[in-house]
Amino acid sequence: xxxLEQNLTESLRSSGAGWVLxxxxxxxxFACLALLGIELRPLLPVDExxxxxVAWEMWRDQNHLIPxxxxxxxxxxxxxxxxxxxxxxxxGGVSEFSARLISxxxxxxxxxxxxxxxxxxxxxxxxxxxxxxxxxxxxGLFLVYGSVTMFDSMLTAxxxxxxLALLAAHRNxxxxxWAALGMSLAVGVLAKGPxxxxxxxPLALLMxxxxxxxxxxGFLRWCLGLALAFGFAGLLVxxxxxxxxxxxxxxxxxxxxxxxxxxxxxSSFAHEKPFWYFIALTPLFLWPWGWAxxxxxxxxxxxxxxxxxGRFLLLWIALPFIIHSVISGKQLHYLLPELPALALLFARxxxxxxxxxxxxxLLPIAPFCLAALFAWALPLGLLPGLAERVTHVGxxxxxxxxxxxxxxxxxxxxxxxxxxxxxxxAPACLLVFYALATPNxxxxxxxxxxxxxxxxxxxxxxxxxxxNYNGEFTFAGRLTHPMATLSSEQEMEQWMxxxxxxxxxAKAGRPGPQWEPLKDFPFRGASYRLWRVxxx
Numbered sequence: 001x002x003x004l005e006q007n008l009t010e011s012l013r014s015s016g017a018g019w020v021l022x023x024x025x026x027x028x029x030f031a032c033l034a035l036l037g038i039e040l041r042p043l044l045p046v047d048e049x050x051x052x053x054v055a056w057e058m059w060r061d062q063n064h065l066i067p068x069x070x071x072x073x074x075x076x077x078x079x080x081x082x083x084x085x086x087x088x089x090x091x092g093g094v095s096e097f098s099a100r101l102i103s104x105x106x107x108x109x110x111x112x113x114x115x116x117x118x119x120x121x122x123x124x125x126x127x128x129x130x131x132x133x134x135x136x137x138x139x140g141l142f143l144v145y146g147s148v149t150m151f152d153s154m155l156t157a158x159x160x161x162x163x164l165a166l167l168a169a170h171r172n173x174x175x176x177x178w179a180a181l182g183m184s185l186a187v188g189v190l191a192k193g194p195x196x197x198x199x200x201x202p203l204a205l206l207m208x209x210x211x212x213x214x215x216x217x218g219f220l221r222w223c224l225g226l227a228l229a230f231g232f233a234g235l236l237v238x239x240x241x242x243x244x245x246x247x248x249x250x251x252x253x254x255x256x257x258x259x260x261x262x263x264x265x266x267s268s269f270a271h272e273k274p275f276w277y278f279i280a281l282t283p284l285f286l287w288p289w290g291w292a293x294x295x296x297x298x299x300x301x302x303x304x305x306x307x308x309x310g311r312f313l314l315l316w317i318a319l320p321f322i323i324h325s326v327i328s329g330k331q332l333h334y335l336l337p338e339l340p341a342l343a344l345l346f347a348r349x350x351x352x353x354x355x356x357x358x359x360x361x362l363l364p365i366a367p368f369c370l371a372a373l374f375a376w377a378l379p380l381g382l383l384p385g386l387a388e389r390v391t392h393v394g395x396x397x398x399x400x401x402x403x404x405x406x407x408x409x410x411x412x413x414x415x416x417x418x419x420x421x422x423x424x425x426a427p428a429c430l431l432v433f434y435a436l437a438t439p440n441x442x443x444x445x446x447x448x449x450x451x452x453x454x455x456x457x458x459x460x461x462x463x464x465x466x467x468n469y470n471g472e473f474t475f476a477g478r479l480t481h482p483m484a485t486l487s488s489e490q491e492m493e494q495w496m497x498x499x500x501x502x503x504x505x506a507k508a509g510r511p512g513p514q515w516e517p518l519k520d521f522p523f524r525g526a527s528y529r530l531w532r533v534x535x536x
Contacts, residue, residue: 019129026133029110033427034104038097040438041125042446045524046470048149049447051077052099053471055085059094060480066244066252069471071482073248075255079240080190081151092370096475107146107153111137113160114340118347120167121309122484127351128344131419135350136343138423141285143430145333151192152336158188159199159337163316166204169225170211177224182232189237193256199337202319203225203312210311215364273330278321281332282492285339288296288425289346298349301480316341350419361412368429369409372401375436399435404432443522450521450528451476457532461502463495465510472523473505496533504531 030205043049057068058079067074067082081102111133118129136142145152154218162184169177188196203210204226208219217342245252278285289295297303304310317338324334375398408428415421451473454462458477463484473479486492489511496513506512508520508527517529 185233186236457503461499465506
C-alpha cells in the first residue's frame, strides 16, 4: 500500500496533476469561505451596494452598452462586472446571491492561475506550484478583497493571464501568445479600465532586465509583439467603447478617458493619499506568510536578482508599487494584482527553508488575539464613544471571538507542518471576525430594511435629502425609478408639493419634513428617517 501511494504521488508530480489538484483544493476552500461571507454579511455600503445598483439598472432598463446609476450615466467603471451579473441573472433570475458570486469566482480562478505561473517559472520545483495557491488564498488582503463584489479580483485574474501569455511569448514567440496577451489586456480594461497597463506594461518593456541572456530575444521584435498585443486589446475594447461614445457623445469619452484615467493620476478627485501610504501598509500586504523570517529573506533583492524568475517577480512587485505610490489616488486594494507575486516567493521560501521555532508562529496572530481581548471593552462599557457606533457586540460575541483565537493559537503551535499552520491563520481570523462583527454588520450596514420600505413608494416618487446618493437602496428596494436628490429645504418643499403620496428619506441631523417620521432605520453608523408625503 505504501509503495502504491508513493508511486501514485510520483506519477502525479511528474505529470503535473499534483499541483492542479492542490490548487483546485485551495480554490475550493477559498470559495467556501467566500460563500460563508455572502451568507453572513450584508452588501457593504457604499461600494457593493452601488455596484449592484448599477447592475440592477442595466437589467431593469435593458441598456447593456452604458452603465447608469440612479438614472445618470455611470462612467467611473467599465461594464464587465455588470455584464457578468446580468448574465448570471439571465440564467437564474435576479438575486443578490448570484450577483455576489462573480468576483469570488475570479479570485478562485486567480489561485489556479498562480499555480500555473509557478509551474511556468520553476518547472523543476512542482512543490512550489502546489503550495503557491494556498499561500495566496491564505493571504489576509486577498481573502478579504477577493470575497467582496469589487473589480480587483477580476483585474488580478486578467493580470495573471497576461503575465502567463507574456512568458509564453518570451520563450516561444507566436501570434497566438501575443493574441492571448491582447485578450487578457482587454479583459483587464473592461474590468477596471486602463489600470491593468500599470501592472503589465512596465514589466513587459523591461524584458531585457529580467530575461536570461541566452533566452533574450531582439528588443525591437519584442516591442513589435507588444504593439500587436496592445493593438488587438484596443480592437476588442473598441467593440464596446466606440458604440458607447457614439450613443452618449463626447462627454462620455472625456469622462472615461480623462476623469477616470489621467485625472486620477494627476490630481485624484477621490482617495487621495500621501506617497508613503503603501509603504506604511506593507505589513498588511505581507500578512501572515510574510511575517515569518524565512519569507522576509525571500524578498532580498540581491538573492532574487540572480535568476530570471526572481528578477521577473521582483520587478512585478516593485514597478506597480512605485507607480501607485506616485499616483495621487490610492486604495489598499489597488495592489491586489501583486499579491500573487508575493505568494510565489513565500511559497518557494516555505518549500526550501527549514522549520523555525514554533513560538514565532504566534507573531502573525498576536494582533488578532489582542483585538479579541479588546472586544470585551465594548460590553463592559469601557469605550462609551465606540460602543455607540459598534452596537450588537455583547459578552457572547466577545467570548466566542476570544475562544476562537485561543484555539487558533493552540492549533498553530501544535501543528507539525509550518505551512499548514500559516495557511490556517487568515481563514481562522476571518471566521473569528465574522463571529464578532456579523451582528453589528447586519444591524448597522444592511440596506435591505430601508430599501424594502421604499419599494412601496416607488411609483409615487422618492427623494433623498443630501448631496450624494450612491444607490445604497436601489437594488435592495428593486426601485424602478431614479431617486431625487434634494440639497435644501426649498427644494424639498417644492418636490413634496409635486409628489403627494411619495416618500422622503434623510439622515438624522439633516432637515426633513416637519411631521414625525414613519420609522428610523440604522444604517452606516447613523439613523436614516423615512417620511410619507401626505396625499393633499
